[in-house]
Amino acid sequence: MSIFNKNFIAAGMAGVFVAGMAASAMSADIRVGITMRMISENGQRYGQMVMDEIDMINESGGINGNMLKATLMNDECKSDKGVANAIKLINQQKVHILIGSTCSSVSLPIVDITEKAGVPQIIPHSTNDKITKKGSAWVFRVPVSGRYYAGVNAKYVGENIGKKIAYLCAADAASQNDCDAMQSQMKSQHGADPAYVAQVQEKEVDFRTHMQKIKSAGVDGIMIAALAETMARALTQSYEAGIPASVRRIGSSSASNSPVPSIAGDAAKGVFFAAAYAAADSRPIARLFNEMVKKRYGVNSPDHDFSQAYDLVRITEIALKNADLKLDDENLAADRTAIRDAIANVKDYNGLASGPISFCAAATPQCRDGNRTAVLIAYTKGGKDYKTEVLARVTMPIDFGL
Amino acid sequence: MPLLETVDLSKSFGGLRAISNLNINIEAGSIHGLIGPNGSGKSTFFNLVTGVYQPDPGSKIIFNGHDITKSASHDIGALGIARTFQLLRLFSEMTVLQNLMVGYHTHVPYGFMSTIFNNSAVVKKDAETKSEMMELLELIGMADYADMPASELSGGQRRLVALGRAMAMRPKLLMLDEPAAGLSPVNVDNLLSIVMALKQRFGLTVLIVEHILKVVMETCDTVTVLDYGEKIGEGSPDAVKDDHAVIEAYLGQEMDDDEVRKAFNS
């Protein structure tokens, strides 16, 4: 309720905006601008987590005695809003560092803004590989890049399951994408052609014919690329058709959605997907993190967007501690450069993420895609109270997908 | 040759025949009255002539030598038929002057492209049109209200604007749909004198549909009587007045001569 009142009073004061325009914080604070997608429940929690972690840094004495002053803005996952936020944070708030954004479609245009203004940008969630391919010296990515994700499933499947794979691909854009990527990766990494390919409608309900054909083809695995409900139905029917459990079922990116295990039930067992963090991770740091998220935000088994928000603040903290900052008006540009260079110097940060995060100075994807290890998460139990386990960690070669 | 001629004009709505095989000739320069009880097809006749409704197959409407049976409303308007509406249908959010200028639409001497590429000529032409419309407003006594939105005028003033808007079309035939409805006797006389003045000045042919019989009887050269979509009488006001079929249809009962005279003059 206190948040409500505070915002309400502030909203009333919005009319007096001239004061707001003129205000520019010039004290010896390190100013941090954040633009994120603050619309869904979890979206707001990710933003809140960044803010809370920054508050905690301040409570424990700040960075070398300087306080962090954070401004959080909502971009609603819209590029024009994100661009406006970035320009406002950079020119009005005069931030030293910009955190954002959740969506690739927002981070992409902001890269040009931060590059031109000379402000370090550190990305919490966006995976689109084009973000770092733009060649900006000011951008850093905490999550696993899309170019690595594209090869993770194929690498694991080719090395651990087999090369004779059948594909069932639904007609929606995301599933088509996943299906095509998997096929081309199986070809390029292992020289394997598809054993069977079936195109189905986006909301198809009957897969029995396809399943019989797949059964008689005697494959090592079936890739089911479809939206959650469709995937769940296809999984169930694959068992009804009598395809044994020894043939591994490979999910597309929607396999992480909870309808898959809850609708498919037992048929979901063994289905796996790639992510940057597994709540089933057994390391102590992960156990503590899970507890903390549950206590603070009431979320059981946090997804990798929580862990990436957390890792991002830690990396920022390390960089800011190592940067030599003057924190006055004349040295704003110099301080921004110093922070950029300090982030580029972060090596082998071992946090919650599936693998170590390292950056380097060159303005290349190799230097700026910090994390190249994905974790494969498999369902061990279906139904409403589904359970997952870490199936494997897959580290991709640094040049992969370039 | 009549200015407006309809041949076997018919119109059915579903099974209902609103107008059947109507043959009416309106002579150029005359004032023609159209009377009949409610639902006799007077307004339908207006709507057929002005293209608001499409007549049934086999009908023919000829205006000034042009077959306008299947023409669209805006083409009919361009040929020189102007009309008013029983419910006026003014452009109420537009000013009085703008209402008249829409009436002038078919005579606008420039096209859309010149509004973009030769705007100074457009501004000049519009200024000329404006002064012409102001003259017309003077004639109908509404010049003071030129810049008022039509919605803010009184009922009588609105009727005058509707008349002015129709006159702005520079019509050959002016069709008035119950122009005196809802007006006080003083205003009725005022309106009629304005109509007569306009007719004189512009050499109009006028067709009046009217419920107030006095208006028709006093002003018209010829009167056509409709009932159930059919013509049941036609002639000079005096001849129609004595036609027993007309009296029966119109007044619904037999009357002696005195009573009839009373009914027609009140």
Add this chain to the structure above:
Amino acid sequence: MTAIYSIFGRISETIEKLAAIHRLLPWILAFALLLPLPQILSALFNDYYIYLANKICIFILLSVGLNIVKGFCGQVTVGHVGLYAIGAVSSALISLHFGWSFWLAFPIGILAAGLAGIVVGLPSVRLEGAYLALATLGLGESVRIMIAVTPLFGSSTGLLSIPAPTIGSFTFDSYTNYYYLVLAAAMIGIYLSFSILRSATGRAFMAVREDTVAAAVHGVNVTKYKLLAFVISALYAGAAGGLFAHMPPGYIHHNNFTIIEMVTLLLMIVLGGIGHIWGGIIGAIIVTIIYDQTLEFYFYQPLLFGLTMVLIVIFMPRGIGGMIDRYLATKKFIASQEEKSNAAS
């Protein structure tokens, strides 16, 4: 309140006086006055406001166009953002794929939007009101979905690195430079809207809005003018789209063209004055500024905007423009009556 009104009265008098000298004089003067705005904004506030000025100019084009079809011609359209998207995507694609200059891609984008405007306008021949709104909504949304699912149009990644326009060695790659371009475009757009709306075409639009039957009987080709209004507004949307696409950072994505953007546009013309010649301009400026200043209270923004819309529709249906007009017209009428009674006595 009267003070504000009389300021507007002064302004309109001054404009008339200037126009009497030469009809382009007020425009040239206004352009000259607005030209140093980036430097003023930068000195008074900061560079963010230059970006905002760019955005206002683009929104002016959009809302002035929407006001022509919705406000003046009375055709309820919710497909305007779809046309905006077509202008943006066509212009961006032509520059990206064929490497053509902005000065070629931009007009082609405008024309593409204009053609699409005919398609969006066609339902208006048969449909009215809510049905027309639904039909145009469907068309607008299908444009967005088309962009969202077609890799060529950007799909989920969007179109990036759309080149900034150049003239010789001058590049419109900063918001200050780009402002000169969008300001010129907005001024031309406003000027043309005034030319069109104050001519027989504008009066025909209004007649169609007020009463299609009466308009037709008075010689107005209703179908032709409905389609013309749709096409003109589509050309405006296409221009706005092209300018948005090439504006730094040269990025467009299908979620820039959603129903939320459409509602914001509607709010602009409702607040500024539906069917008022200044409506779109006043609305675009006020809504963009208020929206920006309340950005930090994003939880309450939809509430604030929705409430504003309802209150305006109830208490000032003709918007700010309508209120000013009414004041000026009444004042003029009273003055003329006084003059008359003075002359009589």
